[in-house]
Amino acid sequence: MLFNSLLFLYVFLPVAYFVFWRLRTKSARYVWLTVTGYIFYSFWNYKFCALLAFSTIVSYAAGLGFLRWTDARRRTLCLILPIVSDLAILAFFKYANFGLETLAELSRWTGHSFQPGLLQIVLPVGISFYTFHNISYVVDSYRGTIKPTRNFWEYACYVSLFSQLVAGPIVRFRQIEADLDRIDTTDRTQYLREGWSFFVIGMIQKVLVADTIAVIINPALAHYETLSTVDSWLCMLGYAYQLYFDFAGYSHMAVGLGFLFGLRIPQNFNSPYKALNIADFWRRWHISLTSCLRDYIYIPLGGNRGPGWEVTRNILITLLIGGLWHGARWTFVCWGFYHGLLLVAYRAWGRHWDRLPVPARRIGTFLLVLIGWVLFRSDTFGMAVTILRKMLFFESGQLLAGAWTLVACLTVAGFLAHACRNAFELQHRWRVPQTVALSSLFVLCLLEITGARPSPFLYFQF
Amino acid sequence: MATIELIETEIPATRLSKTVAVERKTDPLSWLLPRIIGLLLVTDILFRFLPFDLFCFRAWEYMTRYQEPGAIFQANAQFQRDRTYGNLANIANLPQWRQYRPQQFTTDAHGFRNPPLPMDGPVAALFVGDSFLAGDAVSDGDTLTAQLSALTGLQFYNAGGPYAYATTVRLLKGKLGLKRGRVIVVQTQGVSGPMLRDAELGTRGSWRARMFRALTGAHGDRVESWVRGWLRVSPLRVVLQKGYMALSNDRILPNVYADKAIARQLRSGDTMLFYRPEVEACRVRRDMADVAEYLTWLAIALKQEGFDLAVVLVPNKYSVYHSLLADGINDPPLARHPYAQLEERLTSSGLDVLNLTPQLQACAARQAEAGQYLYWLDDTHWNRDGITVAARSIQQAWFPSENAQPARDVCADVSTRVVK
Numbered sequence: 010m011l012f013n014s015l016l017f018l019y020v021f022l023p024v025a026y027f028v029f030w031r032l033r034t035k036s037a038r039y040v041w042l043t044v045t046g047y048i049f050y051s052f053w054n055y056k057f058c059a060l061l062a063f064s065t066i067v068s069y070a071a072g073l074g075f076l077r078w079t080d081a082r083r084r085t086l087c088l089i090l091p092i093v094s095d096l097a098i099l100a101f102f103k104y105a106n107f108g109l110e111t112l113a114e115l116s117r118w119t120g121h122s123f124q125p126g127l128l129q130i131v132l133p134v135g136i137s138f139y140t141f142h143n144i145s146y147v148v149d150s151y152r153g154t155i156k157p158t159r160n161f162w163e164y165a166c167y168v169s170l171f172s173q174l175v176a177g178p179i180v181r182f183r184q185i186e187a188d189l190d191r192i193d194t195t196d197r198t199q200y201l202r203e204g205w206s207f208f209v210i211g212m213i214q215k216v217l218v219a220d221t222i223a224v225i226i227n228p229a230l231a232h233y234e235t236l237s238t239v240d241s242w243l244c245m246l247g248y249a250y251q252l253y254f255d256f257a258g259y260s261h262m263a264v265g266l267g268f269l270f271g272l273r274i275p276q277n278f279n280s281p282y283k284a285l286n287i288a289d290f291w292r293r294w295h296i297s298l299t300s301c302l303r304d305y306i307y308i309p310l311g312g313n314r315g316p317g318w319e320v321t322r323n324i325l326i327t328l329l330i331g332g333l334w335h336g337a338r339w340t341f342v343c344w345g346f347y348h349g350l351l352l353v354a355y356r357a358w359g360r361h362w363d364r365l366p367v368p369a370r371r372i373g374t375f376l377l378v379l380i381g382w383v384l385f386r387s388d389t390f391g392m393a394v395t396i397l398r399k400m401l402f403f404e405s406g407q408l409l410a411g412a413w414t415l416v417a418c419l420t421v422a423g424f425l426a427h428a429c430r431n432a433f434e435l436q437h438r439w440r441v442p443q444t445v446a447l448s449s450l451f452v453l454c455l456l457e458i459t460g461a462r463p464s465p466f467l468y469f470q471f
Numbered sequence: 472m473a474t475i476e477l478i479e480t481e482i483p484a485t486r487l488s489k490t491v492a493v494e495r496k497t498d499p500l501s502w503l504l505p506r507i508i509g510l511l512l513v514t515d516i517l518f519r520f521l522p523f524d525l526f527c528f529r530a531w532e533y534m535t536r537y538q539e540p541g542a543i544f545q546a547n548a549q550f551q552r553d554r555t556y557g558n559l560a561n562i563a564n565l566p567q568w569r570q571y572r573p574q575q576f577t578t579d580a581h582g583f584r585n586p587p588l589p590m591d592g593p594v595a596a597l598f599v600g601d602s603f604l605a606g607d608a609v610s611d612g613d614t615l616t617a618q619l620s621a622l623t624g625l626q627f628y629n630a631g632g633p634y635a636y637a638t639t640v641r642l643l644k645g646k647l648g649l650k651r652g653r654v655i656v657v658q659t660q661g662v663s664g665p666m667l668r669d670a671e672l673g674t675r676g677s678w679r680a681r682m683f684r685a686l687t688g689a690h691g692d693r694v695e696s697w698v699r700g701w702l703r704v705s706p707l708r709v710v711l712q713k714g715y716m717a718l719s720n721d722r723i724l725p726n727v728y729a730d731k732a733i734a735r736q737l738r739s740g741d742t743m744l745f746y747r748p749e750v751e752a753c754r755v756r757r758d759m760a761d762v763a764e765y766l767t768w769l770a771i772a773l774k775q776e777g778f779d780l781a782v783v784l785v786p787n788k789y790s791v792y793h794s795l796l797a798d799g800i801n802d803p804p805l806a807r808h809p810y811a812q813l814e815e816r817l818t819s820s821g822l823d824v825l826n827l828t829p830q831l832q833a834c835a836a837r838q839a840e841a842g843q844y845l846y847w848l849d850d851t852h853w854n855r856d857g858i859t860v861a862a863r864s865i866q867q868a869w870f871p872s873e874n875a876q877p878a879r880d881v882c883a884d885v886s887t888r889v890v891k
Contacts, residue, residue, distance in 0.1 A: 019512050023505075205501040221724075228725045410725035444499045451504060455511050460711025 010052035012262045013216055013458050021049065022266075025171070029270055035193040039162035042270070046169030050135070053175075057133040060098065061169060067091045068143040069164045072157030075150045088151040095140045102132055107337030135175030137334055141301055142168050146182045148305055155183045163189055172266035176259050178277035178297035188272045195271030206437040208265030209451050215258030216454040218425070220461070222251040222418050225411040230386065233396055237406025241399040243415055248386050249379050250422035253282065256295070261432050276433045282378075282426040285370045286362055287351040290378055302331050320356070325349040335385070340393060344384040351377060371427075518707040526706045529555040530576030531607050537700040539582025540692035541642040543632035544605075546582040551575045557608060557850030559744040563732035564716045568744055570849045575610045581646050584614060584629050594649060595625035595870070597778070599639050600657030603785050604631030606858070608847055613855040615657065618862035623870045631657070637772045644776060651777035655865075656766065659785045736797040739842045746851045749787045757809045763816035770822055781823035783865060784810045785853075788846045790828065791835045825868045827861055834860050834882035 010017050025045040032038050047058050067090070074087035109125045116123035146164070150157040158164050164182075167189060173180050188195070226247040229240060236244065260277035267274035277297050284290035291299050310323040325346065332345020355362060362370065380397070387393035409415070439447065527533040530550040539546040556569035579585040584605050598604055598616055606614035606629070612621075616629035628647065633639050640654055719726045732744045770780040790808060810826050817824045831853075835845050838856065845857030853861070860882060 015515075018508050201501045202498045205504045209500070209504060224719075224724055224727060228727060410721040411723060414723055439498065439500050441499065444503060447500060448503050448507060452507055452511075455507070456711055457715070459511070459515075459705075459708050460715040 010049055012259070012266070013212060013454070015458060016052075018455070018458075021045075026269060030197045033193065036160070036162060038192050039160065039166045039189075042166035042171075043162055043169050046166065046171045046174055049171035050169065050174055053134045054131065057136075060133055060136075061139060064095055064098065064139065064143050065165050065168045067094050068147050068168075069158075069161055071147050072150050072164065073159065075157050076159065084151060088147060091147045092144055095143050099136055099140045102130055102136055104333075104337045106130060111339075138177045138179055139168055139174060141179045141298075142182075144305065145179070145301060149181065149183060155186065158182075158186075170267075170272070172263040172270075172272075173274060176256075176263075177295075178260050178263065178274060179301055180274055180297065181301075184275050185272055192271060197271070200268035200271060200273070203437050204265045204268030206265070206435075206439070206447075207261045207268060207432055209447050210432045210435075211258040211261030211263075211265060212454045213258075213447075213450045214254040214261065214425075216457055217450060218418065218422050219251045219253075219255035219258055220457070222247045222415065222422065223255075224461075225409065225415045225418070226251065229409040233392055233399075235406070236396070236399055236404075236409070238399050238403045240406060240409045240412075241396055243409065243412060243419070245379055245383055245386070245396065245400065246419055246423075247415055249282075249375075249382050250419060250426060252382065252385075253278070253426060254422060257431075264432075278431065279433065280426070280431045282375055283371065284374045284378075285367065286359060286374055287348065287355050287377060288359070290374055291348070291352070298331070298334070302327050302334075306330055321353050324352050324356070328352065338388070340384050340387050340390060343390070343393075344381050347381050347384060351381075375427075515705055515707045518710075519701055519705065521706060523704070523706060524550060526709045528552075528561060529558070529608070530574055531558070531602070532704075534576060534578060536704045538696050539578075540696055541633065541639065542578075542582025542630075544578045544582045544584065546578060546580050547587070549575070549577045555608075557744070557847045557852075559732045559746060559851060560849035562728060563730075563744065564719055564726050564728035565732065565734065565744065565849075568734065568742060568849050570847055573610065574608070576606075577611050581643065582632075583643075584611070584631060585616070586611075592626045594628045594647060594652060595623070596653040596655050596781075597628045597630055597640060597643060597647075597649065598655050598657060599630045599633075599636040600783075601631060601634065601659055603659045603852060604629060604657040606631065608850045608852045609855055609858065613858060615858050615862055615865075618855075618858055619865060619870075622862055622866045625870065637769055640773060640778060641776065652779075653781060654773055654778045655781045655783060655869075656769070657783045657785055658762065658766070659787065737792065737795050737839060738797050739795075739839050740797075741842060741844075741848060743788075743792060743844070743846075743848045744850075745789045745792075746787075749851065750789045753787070753789050753793070759809045759813040760816070763813055763820070766817060766822065767820045770820070779823075781869065782817055782825070783861070784814060784824065784826040784828065785861065786810060786828040786831060788851055788853075791831050791846065792839075794832070795836060795839050823869070825865060827864055830860055830864050830882075831857065837882055 010021060025041075029038060029041055029045075032041055047061070050061060051058050071087040071091040075084060078084055078087070106127045109127060113123055113125060146155070146157075146167075149155045167180075167182055167185060168174075170180075226244045229236060229244050230248075233241075233244075257278040264274045264276075275297065277295060279293040279296065281290055281293035284293050307323055307327040310326060311319055312323060313320050328345040328349030329342060330345070332341045332343070332348075335341045335344075362373075365373070383396050383400070384393050387396065523536055524533050527550070529552070533550045534544040534548060537545045551574070553573045554571040555574040556571055560566065560569040576584065577586070579587055604615055606617075611617060614629055614631075616627040619625075619627050628643065630639050630643055636654075636656060643649065716728065718724050719728065721729075731747055733747055733750055734742050734744050736742050766780070766782055773780050786808070808828060810828050814824050814826045831845055834856075838844060843856065844854065845860060846853045
């Protein structure tokens with residue numbers, strides 16, 4: 010089920026909402042949110058609910074272990090077991106075939122003939138996200154950053170909260186703990202305005218901006234060999250905005266839905282295309298993932314302590330893992346490595362960069378990010394090289410179908426991304442003309458949802 | 472240095488959204504948006520009560536909304552249009568290739584495509600099959616059973632539509648009062664899900680049907696069918712889809728539907744649309760062992776009911792026309808036609824088999840020279856002339872003595888009536 014589906018809007022959301030606010034006790038609301046989360050998840054594949062439940066139970070039990078035991082050995086066991094279990098599940102479902110394919114490729118290069126049969130694996134949707142939820146909970150409990158909960162349903166509803174279950178943001182327990190604690194006393198109308206406002210902004214970003222761009226660039230990129238230079242630029246600019254508005258749109262809808270249930274979900278995007286340098290970009294893009302990578306990988310590796318080469322190593326490893334987290338493909342790894350190199354370069358020569366005028370830094374950062382998106386979007390290195398070559402060396406050709414619509418979309422998307430305030434910078438107090446405009450755009454979204462094929466969110470695949 | 476500071480310090484952007492002061496008053500946006508959703512839902516519901524034929528471009532969609540239990544069409548219904556067009560032109564959003572023609576589609580009391588019951592005489596054979604048999608894209612008088620009846624003077628019952636053939640025959644045996652006779656399967660493709668579940672379908676029905684039966688008694692199946700049709704088909708969605716398809720014209724938006732069909736030029740100069748999966752299936756070597764297994768099982772199952780089984784194999788459009796394409800030389804070679812092997816398997820199992828592939832290929836080649844075709848240019852299905860060839864072939868193979876018509880060229884005197 011998608012947020013931008015009629016089943017969600019007509020049935021799931023109203024039922025989940027009204028029953029939630031009918032229930033009075035904390036436990037009842039926890040249970041209801043858990044149940045709705047599992048129902049929401051089961052629309053993809055009900056069999057994977059067992060996996061979600063297993064992962065939840067293991068991490069919850071580890072939390073109880075931290076509460077009960079103080080000796081280092083048992084606490085370490087409570088730390089390692091759930092992490093190993095979660096990562097093993099993630100590795101099997103997401104990376105097993107990737108590993109086998111890589112081994113086969115390596116053996117071919119070395120003149121051996123290792124040809125393993127690929128496993129018939131269906132990737133559980135959102136596994137990367139809820140795995141991070143569980144791991145962050147266990148690590149934060151171990152570190153004493155949070156006090157683990159004794160209430161199973163509180164933890165279960167945190168992991169399976171439908172608004173953030175399948176595509177994040179990766180909300181840490183401590184970020185939502187206070188709201189969960191007072192879930193029985195929250196006033197229904199307290200966040201109603203923010204809830205609907207975030208939801209409609211997210212819906213517009215996803216359905217009207219990202220999906221419209223996607224409809225035009227996806228068929229063109231499917232035949233990337235035939236693109237001209239102009240088309241290649243249009244497609245990659247389109248993809249940059251599609252990815253941003255798709256994921257930011259989803260995050261805003263998730264935040265809005267959280268508000269409707271009295272839960273404040275943190276910001277995930279802070280106008281990333283306004284970044285002045287690559288480090289600034291990573292402070293603004295997919296913030297919940299970046300902060301997880303920082304807290305659970307970069308800092309444990311040593312962070313910025315130690316000699317320069319160690320810091321460089323830590324940055325590269327962190328970004329490589331960040332790339333791999335996005336998917337089992339070498340182009341993702343390469344994308345992570347590329348950003349790692351950019352961060353290392355900025356660390357070395359950033360002072361020169363920072364002397365440039367603001368517009369130059371902004372445009373330069375955006376272009377560097379755009380080159381990274383070529384890798385991110387490409388299924389193979391061949392595709393990435395071809396598109397980059399077409400972008401850099403002029404090739405004439407016919408304009409892609411719907412090019413002028415794409416140009417119009419890019420203009421609007423560029424204006425929104427580069428010049429406007431983001432949803433978290435708004436007051437969400439709308440006057441009548443603004444309300445009418447947002448409502449009209451919402452109607453357009455609903456009509457498009459009804460008439461066009463529902464479009465899954467890009468980050469579901471990660 | 473700055474990089475690492477940025478990475479290591481608490482990222483300010485991860486701040487929780489600002490807690491806002493409690494405001495009891497509901498603002499206009501949060502008042503309006505749920506009502507917009509509600510309004511659209513109500514509109515959708517109201518549209519479902521409007522006459523559905525307003526939204527249909529051909530009979531199939533209209534007839535399959537409220538299916539009679541055991542059939543796939545609505546019972547005792549009629550659809551008439553002066554300008555319908557083919558399914559491929561529709562699903563691939565290619566209005567320039569539409570081939571307009573009139574269509575009349577009538578169903579009987581059991582939800583099958585026959586003249587109103589009761590029938591004039593005994594049923595000489597019961598035909599089961601899919602949309603080719605049911606006569607998607609042709610009018611009532613042009614269906615296979617109608618043409619065969621006209622040729623032989625016998626009564627044939629058209630049970631085309633549902634794939635679960637054994638279940639269909641058992642159902643009709645009771646409804647038509649049949650004791651024994653001949654069942655002819657018009658087979659056009661591989662095994663489908665309902666075929667695999669054929670053995671159990673007749674006895675249990677779907678879980679929904681069982682639930683509705685428990686709730687509403689004898690009318691459970693019909694109620695379930697009505698509810699399913701009402702829920703499944705949204706006329707509002709149909710209207711909006713048409714609007715969206717109109718925008719997907721390769722100027723405003725790319726036509727993302729176009730890849731469902733392949734437009735190819737024939738040697739005659741006309742453009743013919745082919746269903747992409749059908750084209751791809753023709754290039755893959757298949758032995759259709761599953762079809763043979765199913766039909767052999769069906770023959771045994773029907774024998775126990777008192778029926779003899781015969782099979783008519785109908786090739787798809789691409790396997791008939793691939794040799795007549797103007798640029799066909801560039802096509803990957805076709806795999807050996809799977810019907811040849813299927814025919815051998817079925818014959819060796821003792822079934823009567825009539826493979827129409829040679830007749831249709833030969834006739835198509837002759838007709839194409841005059842710019843006439845046996846399949847619609849814009850549809851996956853055969854047209855009146857293709858059915859005529861099939862009906863004559865069946866008559867010559869299995870009903871030769873009836874009406875004592877001499878065997879003749881099955882292609883003779885067929886001509887396409889096309890309204891462009």
